Amino acid sequence: MKINSHYTTIQRTKFFHTFILLLSFISASYLNPDSMVSLILLYIVFMLLYIILKRQHNSFIKKELKYLQNRDSLSNFYEEHGCYVRVNKKFKINYKSKDFINLFKNNGISNIEENFLDILDRHVKNREIIRTITQSIKKNHPFKGLIELKIKNIPIYLDIFIYEISKTPLQESEYIVLCNDITKHVFTERELKNHFLVDSLTHLPTRLKLLDDIKNIREKHHLHFDTLLYIHIDSYEEINEFFGIDIGNTLLKKVSIWLSKNLPTSNSTLYKFEHNNFAIFITDRFGYTSLEKYLKKITTNITKAPIEARNTNFDISFTIGVSRDREDILKHAYLALKEAQRSKKSFKIFNKKFKEEKKFLQNIETNRMIKNAIKKNLIIPFFQPILNIKSNKIEKFESLIRIKENGKIQKPNDFLEIAKRSKLYSDLTKLMVSNSLEQLNIIKYPISINISIEDIVDTKIANFILRKVGQHKYPHFITFEILESDKIENYKKVETFLKKLKALGCKVSIDDFGSGYSNFEQMLKLNVDYIKFDGSLIKNITTNKENELVVKTIVSFAKELNIQTVAEFVYNSQILDKVRELDIDHAQGYQIGKPMPLAQVQRKLN
Numbered sequence: 229m230k231i232n233s234h235y236t237t238i239q240r241t242k243f244f245h246t247f248i249l250l251l252s253f254i255s256a257s258y259l260n261p262d263s264m265v266s267l268i269l270l271y272i273v274f275m276l277l278y279i280i281l282k283r284q285h286n287s288f289i290k291k292e293l294k295y296l297q298n299r300d301s302l303s304n305f306y307e308e309h310g311c312y313v314r315v316n317k318k319f320k321i322n323y324k325s326k327d328f329i330n331l332f333k334n335n336g337i338s339n340i341e342e343n344f345l346d347i348l349d350r351h352v353k354n355r356e357i358i359r360t361i362t363q364s365i366k367k368n369h370p371f372k373g374l375i376e377l378k379i380k381n382i383p384i385y386l387d388i389f390i391y392e393i394s395k396t397p398l399q400e401s402e403y404i405v406l407c408n409d410i411t412k413h414v415f416t417e418r419e420l421k422n423h424f425l426v427d428s429l430t431h432l433p434t435r436l437k438l439l440d441d442i443k444n445i446r447e448k449h450h451l452h453f454d455t456l457l458y459i460h461i462d463s464y465e466e467i468n469e470f471f472g473i474d475i476g477n478t479l480l481k482k483v484s485i486w487l488s489k490n491l492p493t494s495n496s497t498l499y500k501f502e503h504n505n506f507a508i509f510i511t512d513r514f515g516y517t518s519l520e521k522y523l524k525k526i527t528t529n530i531t532k533a534p535i536e537a538r539n540t541n542f543d544i545s546f547t548i549g550v551s552r553d554r555e556d557i558l559k560h561a562y563l564a565l566k567e568a569q570r571s572k573k574s575f576k577i578f579n580k581k582f583k584e585e586k587k588f589l590q591n592i593e594t595n596r597m598i599k600n601a602i603k604k605n606l607i608i609p610f611f612q613p614i615l616n617i618k619s620n621k622i623e624k625f626e627s628l629i630r631i632k633e634n635g636k637i638q639k640p641n642d643f644l645e646i647a648k649r650s651k652l653y654s655d656l657t658k659l660m661v662s663n664s665l666e667q668l669n670i671i672k673y674p675i676s677i678n679i680s681i682e683d684i685v686d687t688k689i690a691n692f693i694l695r696k697v698g699q700h701k702y703p704h705f706i707t708f709e710i711l712e713s714d715k716i717e718n719y720k721k722v723e724t725f726l727k728k729l730k731a732l733g734c735k736v737s738i739d740d741f742g743s744g745y746s747n748f749e750q751m752l753k754l755n756v757d758y759i760k761f762d763g764s765l766i767k768n769i770t771t772n773k774e775n776e777l778v779v780k781t782i783v784s785f786a787k788e789l790n791i792q793t794v795a796e797f798v799y800n801s802q803i804l805d806k807v808r809e810l811d812i813d814h815a816q817g818y819q820i821g822k823p824m825p826l827a828q829v830q831r832k833l834n
Contacts, residue, residue, distance in 0.1 A: 314405075316401065372390075427500035456558060460548070475540075484506065491508060492514065530545060547568050613625055614794065628640070629678075631643060680710070697734060707737050738754070
């Protein structure tokens with residue numbers, strides 16, 4: 229209802245109730261009482277209707293004024309801060325901001341006195357967007373989207389937001405169309421993307437571009453099987469390390485040129501992957517026989533064509549993994565490459581029987597399991613008893629890491645190597661130390677905890693361990709077992725850390741002693757309290773005289789230094805008897821007891 233027609237209705241109502249009042253006075257002497265009452269009631273009805281309409285009219289006026297004030301405030305705000313137009317439901321422009329006028333005029337659109345959709349219709353690249361906007365408005369839904377306009381073959385990108393502004397019953401629907409020119413941002417994003425899609429050294433497309441190309445070809449050819457070659461330059465790391473990065477880069481450029489000239493088909497594309505890896509994506513139908521012939525050709529020919537760099541000829545060889553699968557083509561080519569390297573072949577074509585695929589998938593699942601265990605703190609210490617040979621009593625327990633997932637206990641052999649490769653090992657160490665010390669508060673019995681040289685030289689982990697031990701009630705119950713490394717390079721840092729541990733009351737042991745770089749000098753320099761023989765020396769000690777001699781020598785030397793000895797892998801009574809015979813101080817293994825959770829330890833101690 230328009231405001232003028234509403235006002236006319238009010239005036240007519242007022243006229244009728246006034247007319248009835250006059251009629252009542254004039255006819256009072258002629259009408260009977262019943263007719264008079266009816267006339268008065270009719271008057272009252274018209275009077276009440278007049279009052280209601282009058283109040284309604286005043287309310288409409290207030291709402292209209294408030295709406296106009298809000299609209300003007302909004303208009304003033306956008307006039308200062310934004311590029312917008314106000315349009316009606318048919319998109320006829322009611323108002324244009326200065327920024328809106330300048331945006332279109334600066335881009336060569338002079339006629340903007342018309343319908344907003346007509347402007348878009350003349351210049352928009354994708355006409356489907358107009359239909360989408362119209363449908364959104366019909367359903368009273370706001371619209372937000374990116375629109376590409378083509379003006380004199382120059383693309384303009386507008387981020388459009390359309391929504392209905394508050395209205396009154398006296399006004400028709402009106403919409404705000406916000407237009408944000410993001411052309412510069414779009415071009416910047418494209419330049420950035422192109423930077424990652426093209427290798428700066430060889431100017432070849434990268435792995436990301438290959439992924440885009442694989443996706444596009446799959447959308448066009450649903451049943452087409454393509455071929456991917458994953459090419460690795462052998463011994464490149466050694467060349468790069470010995471001759472320098474400049475020589476290495478020169479070789480990569482020249483290899484890329486050589487491969488470009490030796491592509492298998494006209495519809496083949498060469499890509500540069502990270503480090504010394506390339507890939508060839510073949511979108512032609514390429515038969516198995518032709519593929520094998522090509523692989524033999526390039527792996528043979530590259531060895532016959534030394535690459536020259538700074539007056540030096542370098543012999544180059546390739547190892548190639550190939551996949552011809554519809555799905556996971558890149559992953560399978562990589563697995564084929566790994567299989568070729570493992571079997572020391574020049575190339576391998578992916579076969580689902582490869583063990584690498586299963587191992588690859590298992591590693592992914594193990595990595596997920598470790599991350600989940602760290603996130604939910606599912607790291608659980610199991611405790612294996614250590615027997616004092618002389619007293620024949622359990623003297624302490626070694627805290628061994630376990631992961632509990634879905635009710636199953638995962639042993640360290642199942643996840644530690646993956647944790648090291650995926651850089652999750654330090655998180656496991658911290659949780660293992662924290663949880664072991666918490667459980668020490670419960671059992672109040674000596675325990676030993678394993679740490680590595682890598683943990684000690686990592687300042688964050690080392691400080692974490694020292695802080696935790698410093699806050700603990702029973703530091704004199706703690707022994708830290710250090711896994712013997714092939715070589716301790718930073719003796720000073722390791723020695724300083726161990727001195728701090730011993731100052732707090734802890735003891736120190738060298739674990740797996742006798743494996744790798746067995747060095748008596750370590751015992752002297754690190755001032756350890758225990759050495760634990762490597763299991764490989766103990767498990768065959770009853771049948772291997774050399775092992776027995778090595779252990780006997782170490783025991784004799786340790787006693788001279790007043791260092792306690794521990795034999796692990798004592799899994800039967802014969803080995804335990806031999807350990808007693810050699811005067812080893814402690815024994816650990818299945819013959820003594822298997823690793824057990826906290827509850828079993830408590831029962832054993834009680």
